[in-house]
Amino acid sequence: MEPEPQERLQAAFDATIARHDRIEPRDWMPEAYRRTLVRQIAQHAHSEIIGMQPEGNWISRAPSLRRKAILLAKVQDEAGHGLYLYSACETLGVSRAELTDLLLTGRQKYSSIFNYPTLSYADVGTIGWLVDGAAICNQVPLCRTSYGPYGRAMIRICKEESFHQRQGYELLMTMMRGTDAQRAMVQESVDRFWWPSLMMFGPPDERSPNSGQSMAWGIKRNSNDELRQRFVDMSVPQAEALGVTLPDPELRWNEERGHYDFGEPDWEEFAAVISGNGPCNAQRLAHRRAAHEDGAWVREAASAFAARSTEEEVR
Numbered sequence: 001m002e003p004e005p006q007e008r009l010q011a012a013f014d015a016t017i018a019r020h021d022r023i024e025p026r027d028w029m030p031e032a033y034r035r036t037l038v039r040q041i042a043q044h045a046h047s048e049i050i051g052m053q054p055e056g057n058w059i060s061r062a063p064s065l066r067r068k069a070i071l072l073a074k075v076q077d078e079a080g081h082g083l084y085l086y087s088a089c090e091t092l093g094v095s096r097a098e099l100t101d102l103l104l105t106g107r108q109k110y111s112s113i114f115n116y117p118t119l120s121y122a123d124v125g126t127i128g129w130l131v132d133g134a135a136i137c138n139q140v141p142l143c144r145t146s147y148g149p150y151g152r153a154m155i156r157i158c159k160e161e162s163f164h165q166r167q168g169y170e171l172l173m174t175m176m177r178g179t180d181a182q183r184a185m186v187q188e189s190v191d192r193f194w195w196p197s198l199m200m201f202g203p204p205d206e207r208s209p210n211s212g213q214s215m216a217w218g219i220k221r222n223s224n225d226e227l228r229q230r231f232v233d234m235s236v237p238q239a240e241a242l243g244v245t246l247p248d249p250e251l252r253w254n255e256e257r258g259h260y261d262f263g264e265p266d267w268e269e270f271a272a273v274i275s276g277n278g279p280c281n282a283q284r285l286a287h288r289r290a291a292h293e294d295g296a297w298v299r300e301a302a303s304a305f306a307a308r309s310t311e312e313e314v315r
């Protein structure tokens, strides 16, 4: 007997996933797969847009013209990443306006890391080194994600992120070759950002409700804990080369495992931050809402222009 059309569609979808091939926007997909992608891609896009704020805080106070030009370019890249990701998300049938509304009303999340303040210029370097470093660890496997538009956006984003990571490391190296006060500034910054960077990978695997299904669908290629471990293993030798101490007394090489052992992040703090109660959540959203309202005239002008262009084409 011929399978039902629905069963055939599901079988074709399953076969594509099993072959590690891409699902494209016009292909049939289960509704839960579509919803999971919208949630993850939107959260990622919002993170890029909100992520402009902590570093943007230092543009007007960069210590030299060169540092200012680098920082401006990096923050602009983040806006670009947000736009690629919103476009990828729109291919799943949600509009940019809906996604913006979900962010501004707190119904969709953005990365926990951007709810921490940037208190010194060293934070610009630390964000590049640790935050962009963590982002690369998480995002390189996403270049092979099962949804085509997301994977292709990630390829371009990862190229730019690796440049961002290097500029952060170079900035910290320069400060470490400077005065005692500059070295202390770097250490203080690393002390504040180390644990929140580990939290970027999400909750431990046994408390990650979405990982199992997302990995079965090939949306995520590695678990949260696998990527966190990869990040720790990568960061320890970099910290040594830099001459900073990572603030974890439990950090040591484990010969048997072939990995570094490390301490447990404060998961209560993580839960508070992702439920809206981190140090800067209110400030970040208020700033984004104000920027959105200030930009209303641009959206109106663009819509009026688009409507007039269509009318002229029809005539």
Ligand code: BYC
Pocket (backbone or CB within 6 Å): 039, 040, 043, 044, 045, 047, 048, 051, 052, 078, 109, 110, 111, 112, 113, 131, 132, 135, 138, 199, 200, 201, 202, 203, 207, 208, 209, 210, 211, 214, 220, 224, 274
């Ligand atoms: N922050 O089941 P789980 C950047 C939520 S931008 C906030 O493990 P999943 C950059 C999670 O959403 C970096 N929330 O979830 C930009 C879920 O809640 P909901 C952004 C988090 O999705 C500018 C719940 O916790 N990168 O690099 O399987 C300047 C349970 O978690 C976080 C991305 O977005 C968190 N850290 O895995 C510089 C990468 N972690 O949604 C740099 C793409 C977890 O059910 N995203 N939650 O209410 C992913 O890879 C995955 O979504 C995650 C979480 C690994 C983050």
